[in-house]
Amino acid sequence: RMPRSSHRRVGLVADEAGFWHESRADFGPSVEPGVQLETPEARRRLLHLIERLGLRRRMTPLEPLALAEADLARVHTADYLAAFRAQSAGTGGELGDFAGFGHGSYEVAVRSAGGVAAAVRAVLDGELDRAYALVRPPGHHAEPDRARGYCLLANIPIALELARARQGLGRVAIVDWDVHHGNGAQRIYWDDPDVLAISLHQDRLYPVESGAVEERGGDAALGATLNIPLPAGSGEGAYLAAFDRVVAPALRAFQPELLVVACGYDAAFLDPSSQMALTSATFGDLTRRMIELAEALCGGRLVIAQEGGYSPLYTPICGAAVVAALLEAEAETELHDPYGRHLHTPEQNLLPHQLEAIERAGAAAGTAPPTHH
Amino acid sequence: RMPRSSHRRVGLVADEAGFWHESRADFGPSVEPGVQLETPEARRRLLHLIERLGLRRRMTPLEPLALAEADLARVHTADYLAAFRAQSAGTGGELGDFAGFGHGSYEVAVRSAGGVAAAVRAVLDGELDRAYALVRPPGHHAEPDRARGYCLLANIPIALELARARQGLGRVAIVDWDVHHGNGAQRIYWDDPDVLAISLHQDRLYPVESGAVEERGGDAALGATLNIPLPAGSGEGAYLAAFDRVVAPALRAFQPELLVVACGYDAAFLDPSSQMALTSATFGDLTRRMIELAEALCGGRLVIAQEGGYSPLYTPICGAAVVAALLEAEAETELHDPYGRHLHTPEQNLLPHQLEAIERAGAAAGTAPPTHH
Amino acid sequence: RMPRSSHRRVGLVADEAGFWHESRADFGPSVEPGVQLETPEARRRLLHLIERLGLRRRMTPLEPLALAEADLARVHTADYLAAFRAQSAGTGGELGDFAGFGHGSYEVAVRSAGGVAAAVRAVLDGELDRAYALVRPPGHHAEPDRARGYCLLANIPIALELARARQGLGRVAIVDWDVHHGNGAQRIYWDDPDVLAISLHQDRLYPVESGAVEERGGDAALGATLNIPLPAGSGEGAYLAAFDRVVAPALRAFQPELLVVACGYDAAFLDPSSQMALTSATFGDLTRRMIELAEALCGGRLVIAQEGGYSPLYTPICGAAVVAALLEAEAETELHDPYGRHLHTPEQNLLPHQLEAIERAGAAAGTAPPTHH
Amino acid sequence: RMPRSSHRRVGLVADEAGFWHESRADFGPSVEPGVQLETPEARRRLLHLIERLGLRRRMTPLEPLALAEADLARVHTADYLAAFRAQSAGTGGELGDFAGFGHGSYEVAVRSAGGVAAAVRAVLDGELDRAYALVRPPGHHAEPDRARGYCLLANIPIALELARARQGLGRVAIVDWDVHHGNGAQRIYWDDPDVLAISLHQDRLYPVESGAVEERGGDAALGATLNIPLPAGSGEGAYLAAFDRVVAPALRAFQPELLVVACGYDAAFLDPSSQMALTSATFGDLTRRMIELAEALCGGRLVIAQEGGYSPLYTPICGAAVVAALLEAEAETELHDPYGRHLHTPEQNLLPHQLEAIERAGAAAGTAPPTHH
Ligand SMILES: [Zn+2]
Ligand SMILES: [Zn+2]
Ligand SMILES: [Zn+2]
Ligand SMILES: [Zn+2]
Structure with a gap:
């Protein structure tokens, strides 16, 4: 465990515009209108909770960077951006599965990517030690030419490509612990040996067709894509084992200059979109592990970008545990988790x-030998 | 598969009062007010959906029976009933864990039990072939002397004891497929060899301390309690196997005069309260299996009493599949399940x-020999 | 006061599809998404309340008539219907001010008009004495060639034109006590001397440009349009005086064969969309006056078609008062109005x-001489 | 119009705890649970809007003062405080009409009063020129010995009495433009000639029994209470006339050292709780008038304390107009009011x-001679 410090400077992006974005997913004609899975509520309430717990005032507020279309075009196709901009200027639209949006969502999505970019820049500049980007819409399912799963722009890749262009960022690792597969980064960085894209997810949940252990990157970048599909029903034991046996060794082997977490909370116990069982304690543990690795590998440079999380009741508690860990303020934070006892x-x-399942992933990654039963 | 009949008379209890009941669960000081897990919404929307699909008009409406306190006292202690009545006459209260209630909830809970009683009576009388009691509050966690898990009165036991007293009901079997353990019936019927209480549930989810395979009933009733705890992450395969290998043989061996389902929808894919993965198709399958068993064993007498189910988006679709199965109307019902493809x-x-896990339960029940690996 | 009868047959249209319609009004970029004025909630809760009070079971359920496009074309232009149908088949649209709609709203709007048509037909046929059409979307702002104010089709005119075509309906009077001007019927029947279109409304509230006392109908139908704009802040006194001094004399003079009420609840005390102050008592009083007039003038034939009403808290109480009056069941109905004391x-x-203001309207209508001050 | 200045320092209290308070009003057994008039939503959305408009970052954040029980006891009785504290430590309670509260509301109410106290202190100290206290619960109906109308503690009097005790505050004037009568300050300061308590309100709306022009203060303080009850239906014309003819002269005659506004938004056009018709433009106008008077009379010292306002759609727009006026930032603020055209x-x-009505109030106040008609 690293030495305590009360001097960590931790940034927070919490752009109001993101909460005004209207997402829509079409669940078909048997679902009565009036209920949606993805709303601003879970994120708003996370912000409320860290405010209430006194954590927010200890963070440095960050404004989203103002991104130009050229910044988006490093990752997305011109056709996709044009179609998105046009539909957003009208009454909204849908440019992929489960990814409807309303009027003005283009500008909001650009701010969301700009929020992650601001976090990355501040940490690379050394202005801040760590940063949390509480952005909306999320980004990890967005592909170069289409929106998917509430994700409209690939927030993290856009931020990283900007940092590569402007700040000379070299090797970077993304750890995606959102319960759904991080298909966006996988596709975008498939052939890029300088970006290690790791995804921990519920096996074949969404997108169903991607995220298998066999998907390891293109020939030029074999091993830079690393998938750890976990069985439905996994909890703390599986996640920590997967982290310690596969994720951590892979990160140590890769030697990144920056660590980024695609931080979904949808593997949590109460989340409706998955069958996983994490409590806030595990999210805290995972964050502490990432901090230790960042300290060990890349001067502590760590950016957390929020992705999914659909429980207005429980996402805030998991998120507060992550923020408390970033601030190294767990001891003095009065966070009450109703599910602690389920540990x-x-x-x-x-x-x-x-x-x-973990050993299969480790074997594919070359980080752990398969054990025999 | 049994022959089709368009002449099944299926009853429906859908008492408006139940939706006016206010439940409360205390999740502690880190949960901002304004969000609750248990609200009337999931049940209301189920009712809306079967109305919209044209199923409701094919059902016979049933009013709750007006129960006397003596009817409740067959199951609950006088002290508990007095305390409940008193707190309900004031501003509400809480008489067990996760089981807060508001002003007037006593009368509503009595109507809920009366709804199940009406369904049982009509089916035993032969007025109806089958009945669905869409009641609120639920009942399967309520114990003789305390409320638990949103359950205030033990709806099904109260209904069964009334039927035993008035209609000479003999042997009866309860199949509880709510994702939480059916602790109420287990405790109430622990020593009663004439009630077979089967519970399929996520292992140690709630109540954490009960529902193990070793819990098999008191000495006088050994085997009349049957627990099938399933691992987190279970889906169609596990549920159908558990049903076919353990539940069905046990029911056949028991030879009941009536089948009752404690029908929660919280093992469903989108339910926030569990880690199970059922789709509406499996709820339909389970219902059809119960119908076949009822036809084979007890003149088709089948009562479905609704218990948990916390997804306003998905509970209605699962419930509509159950209702369509009861009506044998699946073919002509336009039910669109967005999760069908996840099968x-x-x-x-x-x-x-x-x-x-299933084999362990089967072995304990004596319905299936353990297999060796 | 007319003699009590327990034999009134009162119909109820309450089509589930109407509650699945999605309406949208654009309040501009300073209104955060997530709140709408018009939702299904106020109507749903009205239905819940009359169910809870035992009133619903005393009513005869009516299904909407299945209308053909020709039935709509008696009132609306072909261009409007084609545009509406096309946008509704896509992701929805907006064909007038404050009148956005979603996918499938065309079919729902046709059912809403069909609901009013069913009520009119049953009453004209003598099947029922009176009927209440709890429909959605409302209709009284819809004009032949455009949607307005949440109204997509002109429900009442469509129903009346069908009855004229099929049942030989002659003279009919519409009393519109929605707080907004009944511009639809006024425009549709401007030149028709056989339809008396009376509108009581808050002066220049919506649409701002219509509803003045000077608007009295075209040359061929002078006096068949009758506007009674009331000052903001009006309550029971003004409404009953307007009814007794202007509405009732006009109806008596007109001698209709059927009375129809365009029954909005948005002049109620708690309604957010207006500055009026009616309590449920006044809605009951107005309904009883309409009943008396119907008995006196046209064999009791009375249809109430629901229009606006935006208070989920108070619209239900006002609506229950109307329904209780229709059933002549006020005495035995336990309706508690928190605003009774404000009378x-x-x-x-x-x-x-x-x-x-009332006298100005009466003078224009020729029903009351102006008084001098 | 006063000269523009870009150097106004404007404080903002926006304490997160206030939004976690649960208020309850009992509307009786005919109101289905699930809807309340007073929720955190309108205030939250006001905060969101001023954030979105870029106004919030121009304000200086203020934390609530930590008040001791002695600070409350200057205004409230010991019995009331003890009862409130005790019920709040349990499951909540109700200590007056329409004023139910939940667990922990005592601490939140103390913070709310402390928020107004922080605003008063900062302005009196000269740290800030003006301050806006966006607090919850409101306070202007609270009386020394009872809660009323969602108000639990008398925020403004508590703040003023603290300032008198600690900062030597002398004469102070309260202008209460909440649509309901400011009965709290009237009762608390009835005999105090050094506090001018002015209330503009809808005549006999709530509390019904107080707020008449004849209520002018006790013998020792005659004229220091000034009521201006306005007729239901009043809009900009009435409010500005009442301000210019009665409020402004009374303030000029009184020569206060500090101006405080009890700033409800429930006289607004879309507010459900009243029959008034103000738009955001009028709230801006009233604020500018208060600024001018403060500049002229008391060195610009002006505190705005938020009271009622129940429209989640429109309260935010009215509040943003007040904040923009305080910041003298109207010109560069892109505030779109959908009701501007209703002016x-x-x-x-x-x-x-x-x-x-205004002249009657003016005559009673001695500020304006009655005119003859
Ligand atoms: Zn996800
Ligand atoms: Zn359950
Ligand atoms: Zn209206
Ligand atoms: Zn007020």
Whole structure:
């Protein structure tokens, strides 16, 4: 455990515009209108909670960078950007599955990417040690030429490409612990050996067709894509084992200059979109592990960019645990998790079939030898 | 598959009062007010959907029976009933964990139990073939002397005890597929060899301390309690296997005069309260299996009493599948399930560790020999 | 007061599809998304309340008539219907001010008009004495060639034109007590001497440009349009005086064969969209006056078609008062109005400037001589 | 119009805790649960809007003062405080009409009063020129010995009494333009000639029994209470006339050292709780008038404390107009009011019966001679 410091400068992006974005997913004609999975509520309430706990005032507010279309075009196709801009100027539209948007969403999505870019820039500049980008819409499903799963622009890749162009950023690693597969970064960086894209996710949840251990990157970048699909029902045991046995060794081997987390909270116990069982304690643990790795590998440079998380009740508690960890303020933070006591239920242990899945991923990554049963 | 009949008379209890009940669960000081897990919304929307699909008009409306306190006292202690009545006459209260209630909830809870009683009576009388009690509050966690988990009165036991007293009901079987353990019936019927209480549930989810395979009933009723705890992450494969290998044989062996389902929808894919992955198709399948068993064993007498289910988006679709099955109207019902395609994701298959859990339950029940690996 | 009868047959249209319609009004870029004025909630809760009060079971359910496009074309232009149908088949649209709609709204709007048509037909046929059409979307602002103010099709005119074509309906009077001007019927029947279109409304509230006392109908139908604009702040005193001094004499003079009320609840005390102060008592009083007039003038034939009403808290109470009056069940109905005590606040009295406005309307209508001050 | 200055330092209190307070009003058994008039939503959305418009970053954040019980006891009785504290430590309670509260509301109410106290202190100290206290719960109905109308503690009097005790504050004037009567300050300062308590309100709206022009203060303080009850339906014309003819002369005659506004937004056009018709433009006008008077009379010292306002759609726009005026930033603020165009509807003019009411108030106040008609 690293030495305590009360001098960590932690940035926070929390752009109001993001909460005014209207997302829509079409669940078909048997779902009565009036209920959506993705709303601003979970993120708003996370912000409320860190305010209430006194954490927000200890963070440095960051404004989104104002991105030019050229900044987006490093990642997205011109056709996609033009179509998105045009539909957004009208009454909204949909340019991919589960990814409807309203009037003005283009500008908001650009601010969201700009929020991650601001966090990356401040940390690379050394202005701040770490930063949390509480942005909306999320980005990790967005592909160069289409929107998917509430994601309209690829926030993290846009931010990283800007940093490569402007700040000379070299090797960077993305750890995506959103419960859904990080298909965006995988596709965008498929052939790029300088970006390690790791995704921990529920096996074949969404997108169903991607995220297998066999997907390891293009020939020029073999191993720079690393998928760890976990079985439905996984909890603390599986996540920490996957991190310690596969993620951490891969990061150490890669030697990045910056660590970025695609931080979804949808693997949490109460999240409706998945079958995972994490509590806020595990999100805190994962964050502390990332901090330690950043300290060890890249001068502590760590950016957390928020992705999914659909429980207005529980996402805030998980997010507050991450923020408290970034501030190294866990001890003095009065965070009450109603699910703390479930830590010792069966799904919090590492089960044999979960270990097998982790070992398969580790073997593919070359980080861990398969064990024999 | 049984022959089609268009002459099934299916009853529906949908008492408006139930939707006016205010439930409250205390998730502690880190949860901002304004969000609750249990609200009338999921049940209201289920009712809306079966109305919209044209199913409701094919059902016979049933009014709750007016229960006397003596009817409740067959199951609950006098002290508990007095305390509940008193707090309900004031501003509400809480008489167990996760089970707060408001002013007037006593009368509503009595109507909820009366709704299940009406369904049981009509089916036993032969007025109707089957009945669905869309009641609120639920009942399967309520114990003789305390409320638990949103349940205030033990709806099903109260209904069954009334039927035993008035209609000479003999042996009856309860199948509880709510994702949480059916602790109420287990405790109430622990020593009663004439009530087979089967519970399929996520292992140690809630209540954490009960529902193990070893809990098999008191000495006088050994085997009349049957628990099938399933691992987090279970889907269609596990549920159908558990049903076919353990539940169905147990029911056949028991030879009940009536089948009752404690029908929660919280093992569904989108439900926030669990880690299970059922789709509406599986709820339809389970219902059809119950119908077949009822036809084979007890003249078709089948009552479905609604318990949990916390997804305003998905509970209605699962419930509509159950209702369509009761009406044998699946073919002509235009029910669109956005999660149908997930049927072939990994969690829909029967996995070895799930099979093991099922076999342990079967062995305890004496319905299936353990297999060796 | 007419003699009590327990044999009134009162119909109820309450089509589920209407509650699935998505309306949208654009309040501009300074209004954060997530709040709308017009939602299904106020109507749903009205339905819940009459169910809870035991009123609904005393009514005869009516299904909407299945209308053909020709039935709509008696009132609307072919161009408007084609545009509406096309946008509704896509992702929705907006064909007038404050009148956005979603996918599938065309079919729902046709059912809404069909609901009013069913009520009119049943009453004209003598199947029922009176009927209440709890429809959505509303209709009284819809004009032949455009949607306005949440109204997509002119429900009442469509129903009346069908009855004229099929049932030989002759003279009919519409009393519109929605707080906004009944511009639709006025425009549609401007030159038709056989339809008396009376509108009581808050002066120049919406549409701002219509509803003045000087608007009295075309040359061929002078006097068949009758506007009674009331000053902001009017309550019971002004409404009952306007009814007794202007509306009732006009109806008596006109001798209709059917009375139809365009029944908005947005002149109510708690309604956000207006500055009027009616309580449920006044809605009951107005309904009883309409019943008496219907008995006196046209064999009791009375249809109430719901229009606006935007208070989820108070619209239901006002609507229940109307339904109780239709059923002549006020005495045995336990309706608790939190605003009953406000009946004696200043705005419940008839004030001089209100009386002046009423007299101006009466003078224009020829029903009351102006008084001199 | 005063000269523009870009150097105004304007404070903002926006304490997160206030939004976590649960208020409850009992509207009786005919109101289905799930809808409340007073929720955090209108205030939250006001905060969101001023953030979105770029106004918030131009304000100086203020933390609530930590008040001791002795600070409350200058205004409230010991019995009331003890009862409130005790019920708040349990599951909440109700200590007056329409004033229910939940667990922990005592601490939140103390912070709310402390928020107004912080604003008063900063302005009196000269740290800031003006301040806006966006607090919750409101305070202007709270009386020494009871809660009323969502108000639990008398925020403004508590703040003023603290300033008198600590900062030697002398004469102070309160202008209460919440649409309901400012009964709290009236009762608390009835005999105090050094506090001028002016209330503009809808005549006999709430509390029904107080707020008449004849209520002018106790013998020792005759004229220091000044009520201007306006007729239902009043708009810009009436409010500006009342301000210019009665409020402004009274303030000039009184020569206060500090101006405080009890700033409700419930006289606004879309507010459900009243029959008034103000638009955001009028709230801006009233604020500018208060600024001018403060500049002229008391060195510009002006505190705005938020009271009622129940339209989640429109309260934010009215509040943003007030904040923009405080910042003298109207010209560069892109505030779009959907009701701007209603400024020329009839209720925006000064009508004769409104003028009469204003003149009666002016005559009672001695600020304006009655005119004869
Ligand atoms: Zn996700
Ligand atoms: Zn359950
Ligand atoms: Zn209206
Ligand atoms: Zn107020």
